[in-house]
Amino acid sequence: MSDQPVQIQxxxxxxxxxxxxxxxxxxxVDNVNLDVxxxxxxxxxxxxxxxxxxxxxxxxxxxxxxGKLVIxxxxxxGPGADRAVVFQEASLLPWRSVTGNVAFGMEMRRFAKxxxxxxxxxxxxxxxxxxxxxxxxxxxxxxxxxxxxxxxxLAVNPAVLLMDEPFGALDAQTREVMGAELxxxxxxxxxxxxxxxxxxxxxxxxxxxxxxxxxxxxxxKEVITVDLERPRLSEVTETAQFASYKHxxxxxxxxxxxxxxx
Amino acid sequence: MGIxxxxxxxxxxVISMASILVIWQLIxxxxxxNPFLLSxxxxxxxxxxxxxxxxxIVHHFVASGVSLLLAFTLAASVGVLLGILAGWYRPVxxxxxxxxxxxxxxxxxxxxPIFVAWFGFGRPTAIAVAFVFAMTxxxxxxxxxxxxxxxxxxxxxxxxxxxxxxxxxxVVIPASVPLIVxxxxxxxxxxxxxxxIAELFGSNAGLGFAIAYNAMNMSTAKMMVYMCLVVVxxxxxxxxxxxxxRHADRWRS
Amino acid sequence: xxxxKRANLFAAGGPFSGDWWIGPLMVILFLAVWEIAPRLxxxxxxxxxxxxxxxxxxxxxxxxxxxxxxxxxxxxEFGIGFGLALLFGIPLGLLxxxxxxxxxxxxxxxxxLYVTPTMVLLPLLIIWVGIGMASRASVALIAAIFPIIINIxxxxxxxxxxxxxxxxxxxxxxxNILTQIYIPxxxxxxxxxxxxxxxxxxxxVIAAEMFVSQAGxxxxxxxYGDSMRIDMLLVYVLxxxxxxxxxxxxxxxxxxxxxxWKQIA
Numbered sequence: 001m002s003d004q005p006v007q008i009q010x011x012x013x014x015x016x017x018x019x020x021x022x023x024x025x026x027x028x029v030d031n032v033n034l035d036v037x038x039x040x041x042x043x044x045x046x047x048x049x050x051x052x053x054x055x056x057x058x059x060x061x062x063x064x065x066x067g068k069l070v071i072x073x074x075x076x077x078g079p080g081a082d083r084a085v086v087f088q089e090a091s092l093l094p095w096r097s098v099t100g101n102v103a104f105g106m107e108m109r110r111f112a113k114x115x116x117x118x119x120x121x122x123x124x125x126x127x128x129x130x131x132x133x134x135x136x137x138x139x140x141x142x143x144x145x146x147x148x149x150x151x152x153x154l155a156v157n158p159a160v161l162l163m164d165e166p167f168g169a170l171d172a173q174t175r176e177v178m179g180a181e182l183x184x185x186x187x188x189x190x191x192x193x194x195x196x197x198x199x200x201x202x203x204x205x206x207x208x209x210x211x212x213x214x215x216x217x218x219x220x221k222e223v224i225t226v227d228l229e230r231p232r233l234s235e236v237t238e239t240a241q242f243a244s245y246k247h248x249x250x251x252x253x254x255x256x257x258x259x260x261x262x
Numbered sequence: 263m264g265i266x267x268x269x270x271x272x273x274x275x276v277i278s279m280a281s282i283l284v285i286w287q288l289i290x291x292x293x294x295x296n297p298f299l300l301s302x303x304x305x306x307x308x309x310x311x312x313x314x315x316x317x318x319i320v321h322h323f324v325a326s327g328v329s330l331l332l333a334f335t336l337a338a339s340v341g342v343l344l345g346i347l348a349g350w351y352r353p354v355x356x357x358x359x360x361x362x363x364x365x366x367x368x369x370x371x372x373x374x375p376i377f378v379a380w381f382g383f384g385r386p387t388a389i390a391v392a393f394v395f396a397m398t399x400x401x402x403x404x405x406x407x408x409x410x411x412x413x414x415x416x417x418x419x420x421x422x423x424x425x426x427x428x429x430x431x432x433v434v435i436p437a438s439v440p441l442i443v444x445x446x447x448x449x450x451x452x453x454x455x456x457x458x459i460a461e462l463f464g465s466n467a468g469l470g471f472a473i474a475y476n477a478m479n480m481s482t483a484k485m486m487v488y489m490c491l492v493v494v495x496x497x498x499x500x501x502x503x504x505x506x507x508r509h510a511d512r513w514r515s
Numbered sequence: 516x517x518x519x520k521r522a523n524l525f526a527a528g529g530p531f532s533g534d535w536w537i538g539p540l541m542v543i544l545f546l547a548v549w550e551i552a553p554r555l556x557x558x559x560x561x562x563x564x565x566x567x568x569x570x571x572x573x574x575x576x577x578x579x580x581x582x583x584x585x586x587x588x589x590x591x592e593f594g595i596g597f598g599l600a601l602l603f604g605i606p607l608g609l610l611x612x613x614x615x616x617x618x619x620x621x622x623x624x625x626x627x628l629y630v631t632p633t634m635v636l637l638p639l640l641i642i643w644v645g646i647g648m649a650s651r652a653s654v655a656l657i658a659a660i661f662p663i664i665i666n667i668x669x670x671x672x673x674x675x676x677x678x679x680x681x682x683x684x685x686x687x688x689x690x691n692i693l694t695q696i697y698i699p700x701x702x703x704x705x706x707x708x709x710x711x712x713x714x715x716x717x718x719x720v721i722a723a724e725m726f727v728s729q730a731g732x733x734x735x736x737x738x739y740g741d742s743m744r745i746d747m748l749l750v751y752v753l754x755x756x757x758x759x760x761x762x763x764x765x766x767x768x769x770x771x772x773x774x775x776w777k778q779i780a
Binding site for chain 1: 414415417418419420421422423424428432433436437439
């Protein structure tokens with residue numbers, strides 16, 4: 001990993017909420033600094049209200065910020081062709097089938113019309129939904145919808161994949177399965193990924209590095225390097241090393257709950 | 263709805279309509295009601311056959327049907343178009359608001375004399391009254407549908423660099439189809455009412471005209487034939503619109 | 516990015532901020548065009564009248580006894596028709612809603628009549644009860660009763676089974692269930708039905724009066740239409756419009772009040 005160049009540079013990044021001429025603004029994210037190398041899988045963990053989703057939205061170009069946020073040498077100023085977002089709500093168009101939905105991102109980003117069907121088929125296969133290509137969202141389970149969501153994001157070939165608690169609405173078992181699935185899909189390409197979650201196990205299992213955020217104000221408390229072998233097998237969650245990472249993360253969360261400032 | 267329940271409710275419909283017709287027939291045959299006041303179902307059917315052979319029914323049915331079609335098409339096009347514009351551009355909505363609630367509060371019939379003064383008795387007036395009456399719910403429903411664009415879907419589309427036009431075509435319009443369709447259903451019923459009422463007041467052809475004409479001539483049976491035909495036309499219209507609604511709703515479970 | 520601050524009526528906080536003024540502006544423009552176009556000879560005043568003429572006519576007419584006697588006739592017909600629709604419609608609706616058999620049996624004829632323009636029945640009613648107020652009130656009654664019944668049935672339909680189970684567990688009698696569960700739960704739907712009923716009743720009363728011209732607002736509308744007095748015609752049309760609007764507003768307010776506690780539940 002250390003031989004890869006830095007792809008995302010975040011320096012003194014702050015995000016404020018509040019009307020432009022209002023007197024009271026709320027600082028959602030305060031003075032964040034982080035470098036992400038190309039091909040890294042970063043997870044962002046923290047209690048609710050710590051600004052992790054807001055940070056992701058800034059990376060996506062959907063929210064204003066102050067400070068430096070540079071991806072591949074370009075300052076982020078809006079949604080771009082180099083990034084794609086996987087939201088917690090699958091946000092699938094109910095009137096399109098699986099293939100129609102996977103194609104949507106490419107249509108919006110003006111991919112060549114003759115290229116689209118092939119890419120769609122390839123990605124639908126990658127996420128394991130070829131059998132369900134003509135199904136509509138209401139006929140799919142939550143996990144399946146998120147796979148479509150992921151396929152759509154990968155279809156536009158982003159340099160950076162941004163994911164905001166994509167498995168948050170799924171039950172615990174599905175979440176485990178999806179986590180393993182995501183890594184399998186990710187292994188084929190190893191795109192740079194930033195994955196927000198509140199689930200500590202998920203955060204460690206998926207990541208090369210875990211960014212721990214705290215609240216009041218939203219800021220980075222620690223960045224923990226996860227030194228586990230890839231590809232990650234589900235048994236790794238039972239190792240002592242995994243447990244020690246988990247312990248550290250839980251300490252942070254407990255400190256947040258107790259209201260202490262670390 | 264399972265097949266079983268479907269047959270069951272169909273059975274009930276048939277039985278209830280049949281019983282009502284039987285009781286109705288008995289009341290008149292038994293002399294409980296003066297046949298001048300209420301014709302028996304049998305009389306109506308006989309009269310209907312005669313009028314059908316003479317071509318009168320076809321003539322009036324088609325006359326009303328054509329007016330209905332024209333009025334509804336006009337109301338649907340204008341209503342949906344304005345609704346979309348108003349839903350997408352707030353100033354348009356604000357500009358149209360006072361005029362819309364005026365047409366909502368005013369009984370459409372009261373425009374009838376104005377339209378007669380402008381267009382005379384006949385089809386144009388019937389279409390004008392029906393248009394005003396039908397356009398309002400079509401506009402209102404379309405407006406609501408367009409405005410209720412799902413925030414999640416819009417944000418998702420934005421993350422893929424979709425511009426306002428993309429979002430409008432790919433997210434807002436398809437999502438508003440159910441509401442537009444229910445607005446059209448309401449509008450269709452109102453268009454029928456508008457046409458019939460206008461014909462009732464004064465026209466030269468159509469089911470409403472036939473009812474009024476036969477009422478004036480005290481031909482109860484003939485009048486009731488046409489009244490039943492209006493009911494039939496209403497049912498056909500409702501079923502047709504419902505079928506269209508189901509078709510548009512295909513992707514829902 | 517901050518620009519130079521200038522006294523801007525349209526800025527946030529100023530009197531013209533937002534877009535509330537667009538509607539009234541359009542109305543003013545419309546009235547202006549309506550007033551000026553005939554004067555300029557663009558349209559024939561005979562066919563369109565002018566707002567100033569309307570105002571004059573209204574002032575004169577509202578002062579005359581004639582206006583109020585016709586208004587009273589219409590009001591009485593509306594009141595009787597609508598009132599009876601409530602009186603009969605609510606119990607009928609509750610009855611149909613709670614009895615599955617009745618509902619299934621009467622749904623078809625009810626729906627068939629609901630989609631039929633009620634005015635169609637007027638000639639028949641006239642043959643039965645003559646051309647007086649009775650026929651008009653009864654056709655208004657028929658027009659108004661359907662949305663009330665249908666909406667009450669729909670309201671009862673959506674009462675959660677769980678509430679009923681809960682009540683039965685606590686030993687509630689049929690009457691208890693009716694008063695403590697069905698009626699409160701159905702109230703929002705009833706109000707929607709009432710709102711629809713008002714519109715239909717007003718429309719039908721006016722239409723009936725126009726059809727058999729004898730007395731009432733509709734009669735006046737036809738009369739002035741026949742004699743091409745568009746100004747007086749419009750005065751009456753607008754008066755009816757305002758009445759309908761006020762009544763509907765009242766019900767909308769009631770609906771809003773009722774729906775707040777519905778959401779808390």
